[in-house]
Amino acid sequence: MTVNHTDDSDVCRRCSLQGPTCCRIVAGQEEFCFPLSKVEKERIQEHVPYTGGFVLEPNSKAFVDNICRLFPGEEDLIRELFPEGKEHFRLAVDTMGTCRFLGPGGCEIVQEMRPYYCRLFPFWMAGTDVIHFDSPTCLARREGRTLVRILKCLDSNKATIKDLYGRLRLIWGLPPRKGACHVKKGF
Ligand code: SF4
Ligand code: SF4
Secondary structure: OOOOOOOOOHHHHHHHHHOOOOOEOOOOOHHHOOOEOHHHHHHHHHHOOOOOOEEEEEOOHHHHHHHHHHOOOOHHHHHHHOOOOOEEEEEOEOOOOEEOOEEOOEEOOOHHHOOHHHHHOOEEEEOOEEEEOOOOOOHHHHHHOOHHHHHHHOOOOHHHHHHHHHHHHHHHOOOOOOOOOOOOOOO
16 A cells, blocks of 8 residues: 555655555564455466465464454454464565565555455454544654545545455455455455
């Protein structure tokens, strides 16, 4: 969600000049990277022929607990989707914690092909409400301060976020909304 890519917002470009952005994780915290579904991975591979962009990560207890926090009330389903002893794919990062798809001009993947989590950040859903994470490194959050202004900074809106969130749920194997019929399983 960064930088100088022509379809990225101005605030993301400026964010990349100031600090770590959402495309970097603290080195050593890789197990907390969001999971990547098979469909998302294959879509990226089709458009960015790139070796070494993905890593198989064990479904550690800390990872699963973290995902459970994103989906309160759906913990049983999350534990079913990410069973202990199995693995999931995530984006590969370098020794500094930087995503392997982050190039000098920003994300090498065009917006529409990026993982849904990247496209959603820093937004999420709480029930039917769009919310934002309190990420201290997100310049859009720091400058915007309120949900409406952060959405505006990032050239987004609530309808887009709701749509992306629903798509992420489906592609991660969750029903389209909490409590709906479970339609897809497994990474
Ligand atoms: S895929 Fe692109 S937007 Fe997502 S973390 Fe990597 S560089 Fe950032
Ligand atoms: S952290 Fe926020 S402002 Fe920075 S690149 Fe990501 S979404 Fe944009």
